[in-house]
Amino acid sequence: MARRHLVVAGSVLAVVVLYAVLVPLLAGVDDRVTDFAQARQAPSAEHLFGTDSAGRDLFVRIASGIRTSLLVALLCALLATVIGVVVGVAAGFWGGWPDRLVMRTTDAVNALPHLLLGIVIVAMFRGSLLAIVLSIALTHWTQVARIVRSEILSLRQRPFVDAAVLAGASRRQVAVRHLVPATAPQALIAVVLLLPHAVWHESTLSFLGFGLPPHEPSLGTLLEEARSSLLLGGWWTLVFPAAVLVVVTLAVAFAGQALRKVVTPPQPSELRL
Amino acid sequence: MSLDARGIVAGYRRKPPVLTDVSISVPAGEIVGLSGPSGTGKTTLARVLALLDAPRAGSVSIDDQVATGTRFAVQRELRGSVAMLFQSPRASTDPRLSLSSIIAQPAEVAGRPVDVEGVAARVGLTPDLLTRRPYQVSDGQLQRACLARALTQEPRYLICDEATAMLDAATTATLVRLVEAEAAAQGVGVLLISHDEELLAACCSRVSALADLRGTHAPA
């Protein structure tokens, strides 16, 4: 059942990715070319998703938007997960005061509104890609750290860790051989589940004007542009980017949940003979 | 040459100690039995002897060398000198590793070469089982793998903490006879902990009840 979900969600994502990659390459229409004569055209055979206020074809522009959004989101998710895993393993394994220090830091980061913190970080670096990636990663690593830490805490007590200790393994050897690999499934799932957050976060930052500059299309900047077009009746400028955002978010969320089931090591056979 | 615990006071955190002034001695090459009902502290004593947990009072010495640390802080010369077989073979194996990796681990840690198939053959595991992971083998086969792992460690002392409680009589007999043979061949001192008094009587040179070890200061 989980595999079926994974296949369906994966296929949807594959379609979206193909769209994002192929369309800008194959389309005869360039999405940067502005043509005010064609501004605000409703969807037609020539412009499948219509055009925006500057006359750019939305079908191609959204494709570029997805590409940017997904790339940024992937970078953020990976960075946040790496930070979260390192912090979670260290806290869970060492215990004592390092653990307490880490948990209080996590609480502090969590207490602040993500968006405000994100805006502050971005404002400090004035809209560069690094700033956006950092702003999202630094606000989202905490949930990964918590999950990893609690997994490590429960694994620490298992007799197989004792067996390794008895054999003379050092802390590092136990962590690397047993604990970090055990968190790999959770880490993988964390990356996948962070993607929608990151896409949303980046879109919001861009929507608010703190993210990517407007000529760099991302789903967020497209939504920001749609604000003005809506008042003039251009429903397509909002509906299509928003629909893509929703579809991508849902597909990734389903894929993440299905992945969790597929990736957890099997329990010993329930067959009692 | 023996594994000694003297005056051990130990127990769970924030609770009154379950072991009060307990002493025990496991001579090299002998099989010593420890009996008693569940929950009375046999496992606690086993963990203190294996230097996995620190007692609140008392000391553990291996071959007359007093242990100064536990777990990762065990002094270099004493590392790996005590091996343990746990009650649940499933909990004491990493579900992600193959049996072959599980058995080889102590040698990898020590940087020694090991003949995994050879050790596995000594405990009765056929080579086709070595590539399997724990969920694909039975409890009895997994416990044999744990014994192979303990043998790879080349310990001076082996503690079996209710290691056969979950196994049937035939597998128990096989496992205990293997432990006996290895103890005799390598001069390993064995502490066999079990609530099965007939089992202890059949293979131990001496059996002590936990209750009788309180307040003794010389080896029982």
Added chain:
Amino acid sequence: MNPSNPSNPSNPSSSLHPAGLRVENLTVRLPLANGSVVHAASEVSLAVPRGAVTALVGESGCGKSILASAVMDQLPAGARRSGTITVTTPQGPIDVFSGAPFRGRHAALVPQSAATHLTPVRTARAQLDETITSLGSTRTSDELAVRVGLVPAALDCYPHELSGGMAQRVAVAGALVGDPSVIVADEPTASLDRALTDRILALLRECADDGAAVLLITHDLASLVRTGVADHVAVMYASRLMETGPAVEVFDDPWHDYTRDLLGALPARGMHPLPGLPPQLTDLPDDCVYHLRRPETRQSGGPTVLVQVGERSYRTLRDAPREEVA
């Protein structure tokens, strides 16, 4: 000693004790996802008389626990089975596979590791009361607690607050709610120490003395021999029965080499290990495979049958000359 007709279902003392549970020629095959088939039971016939404890023993993984699932009609999905299982009730015999309701009322199960079979968020009393209500029984949970040797106040604990022995007794109490004529206990004393094991076995003995037909499935042969709780015993190896008969006689003078091997592995009898490993039940050949474990045996290595001699039966080669077994 001349054998009577071969392959007769084991039917000890049917005149004295009417059968509470009768298993006839049960064969269970469990197909696995990778295409192989697990031979969980092969032509197993067993009569469990009322008022007595019948023990089914064997090594772990020999197929005995699947019998518990079969009797309760709770075989895994996809299982292929043939043969019949009948529970004798005051209203007449019930075929457990027919779909007629019988669980709890006429046959009840005491599972292994009772604590994990109880819902952790409700007290023992709440769960016992639920069973009482759903079966429409007139018993009270206090009454059942006393019967299994628990202080009634213990029922107000949550499962994690109960010790292993207490949880197991709650499970027996649950099984007794409907006054079933058949009680199946599947490894009821696994992970219990000796004192608790003896108490649970004594409790099952009392249930038998009160008239139930108790089928005790266990790998703990040592406890059976030590406590003498079983009246009859059946020995299973790789999905087949090897020997059956009155417990005292079988333990004293086993007729099948495997029974002799199992008894020889007991600490009290020398702790002689069996060679090799117990067989996997996957894709077993059609005949008994005991000769692969003990090549020198003359009771396996070709087509075999269960030969009935009075109250006892044992498995041997169909075409071998009948020999003296005394």
